[in-house]
Each structure stands twice: as structure tokens, then as C-alpha cells.
Amino acid sequence: MIDQNSVNELLKGFVFNKVLQDDDISKSIDILGTINGKDAILKLEKTIFNKNLVEKDLVNSYIGDVHSESNNDIYFWGLLSSQANLVSLPSSKYSLIYPATETHIKKYQKSNFHMVRETPEAYEKVVKPYIQTMLGDRLKWVKNILYDGAEAERALFKNDDYIILPDMKWDGKDVQSLYCCCVVYDDSILSIRSLNNSHIDYLTRIRDSILKEIPAIYAKDGITSDQLRLYVHYQPSYYHFHIHIVNVDHTGHAGSMFTGKAILLDDIIDNLSFLGEQGFSQRTLSYQIKDTHDLWSLGMSDYAI
Structure with missing residues (x-):
């Protein structure tokens, strides 16, 4: 620290x-x-x-x-x-990335968005090899939070399944703009592509816990469970499963909640009951991607809609 x-x-x-x-x-x-x-x-x-x-x-x-x-x-x-x-x-308010990698620079640089249709074949051919390059030391900061006590003073709640911290885009004070992140301990889940019907009980337990704990933490502010929007991103910013928790009234980071980026946790859980053992690995997923994103140049441009 x-x-x-x-x-x-x-x-x-x-x-x-x-x-x-x-x-x-x-x-x-x-x-x-x-x-x-x-x-x-x-x-x-x-x-x-x-x-x-x-x-x-x-x-x-x-x-x-x-x-x-x-x-x-x-x-x-x-x-x-x-x-x-x-x-x-x-x-x-400020946030600082230092030292910043080329991947960080591409993420924040102004660019055009494109809609792509990622088939299971595209995932295996393009996305999965890319994900492997984004693991290891690139997730050291996540491991620091989960296992080494980094940012412990900022943690709002943790149990054996997950830890919740205020997102760096939130000032941590005004609940009208509440924005938290739930990071799970199960490092075998890299993204929704890793999920199948065996994760239904796990995700349901996490969802129910979040909807109980966040209102308890902010009880004096009158936050209730139906004022919380729980969703995940695809593609995510980093490949360790995490859930975004946002006040449903807050639209200040609407880009984070666009269709083609955000997928509601409830919808994920419900879909898993139909997708069976193969889960999201066999789904075709449509989403937005910047033309500065490495995946675009690695081959996802071939899958533009």
C-alpha cells in the first residue's frame, strides 16, 4: 500500500x-x-x-x-x-494507472465500437488463446486483494465465496451513484464462458448474499435490494469472474451498462438452467468491441455483424 x-x-x-x-x-x-x-x-x-x-x-x-x-x-x-x-x-476525483501497459492505453483511447458475433468456434480460435495471455502476472492485483490483504481497508464485505469493494469509479459516499465490485474466490471462472449448470447454486448463493449484505451496509441510506443492478461484462476488463453492483438509479456510467456489454446476473442464472453441462461455452454471444482492442486485430474483426 x-x-x-x-x-x-x-x-x-x-x-x-x-x-x-x-x-x-x-x-x-x-x-x-x-x-x-x-x-x-x-x-x-x-x-x-x-x-x-x-x-x-x-x-x-x-x-x-x-x-x-x-x-x-x-x-x-x-x-x-x-x-x-x-x-x-x-x-x-482521480484514478491513476502507473505504470500503464499498451493494453491499458488501448482500453482508454478513443476509438470506434463494433458489434461482433462470437460463435463457439470464434471463442476457441481467437478469444481463448487471447485470454491465456491475460492471466498470470496481469491478475496479480486481483490475487493481492483476495489473498494478500491488499485494499483490506476498503473492503465492504467478504465471506468464503467473494469480497466486495467500492469500484474506483465511485466516490464511496453518495449512494445515489453506488458502484461496487464483487470479486469471487473461485479462480476457475474466467468469464461467463466458464459457466455451466453446475454453477447455478453457487451464483444464486452469491446473488442472494449480495442483495442481503449491501442493503445492510447502507441501511441508514435506505438502500433496498430492488435498488441494486447486478451484472457482469462480456468481454470483461480482466479474466477473473466479478460482478458489478450499481444503484439502479445511477446512469452516470451508462456505457458500462449498455446492451452488448452488460448481462444481468439473474439472466445468466436463468439461462444456465437451459444450457446444461456445456453452459455458455456453446452459446453465440454478440457484444460491442473497440477497434483498438487486441481481440479486434487478432481476428474478431472477421466476426463483425
């Missing part, structure tokens, strides 16, 4: 190279640069408004300088600066 001073030094040593992509909707920007001569990716994102402070009638203390642009009858609009406070009113 790197201490705060070390992180500060890393950020201060960031040297700009280029903007990888920016998003007007999420108010975020991904920047490629270097730290100590090594590639680094810095993601900056505007924080959401703190509803609790508004409800405590602290709006005036939030407003700084004001510039009026125009008005029409009862309607006024313009610009203002906000009074930031690192704890209660941070203006932005």
Missing part, C-alpha cells in the same frame, strides 16, 4: 502527453502521460453534487464567483465557481 505522500508525488510528477478521450456526459477526461519516464494514465472526473450539504442549507457556502450570461423573463443562466473542500466538497 503506497502512502498518501507517495501518491501526491506521483501525481505531481505526471507529465502530459496527449488526451486519450473525454466524455461530456460523465464530465471526465482520460490523459496519457509519463511519470518517471514510464507511461501513466490519469483519469479526471467531476464529482457529483453532495445532496446532504444541499439539504443542510449550505448552498450559499458552495457558491463562489458568479458570471451571468443571460436571462429571459424568470430564467437565468451563467457560470459560477464552486468553493471546494477536499473532504465534503471535492471538485474532481
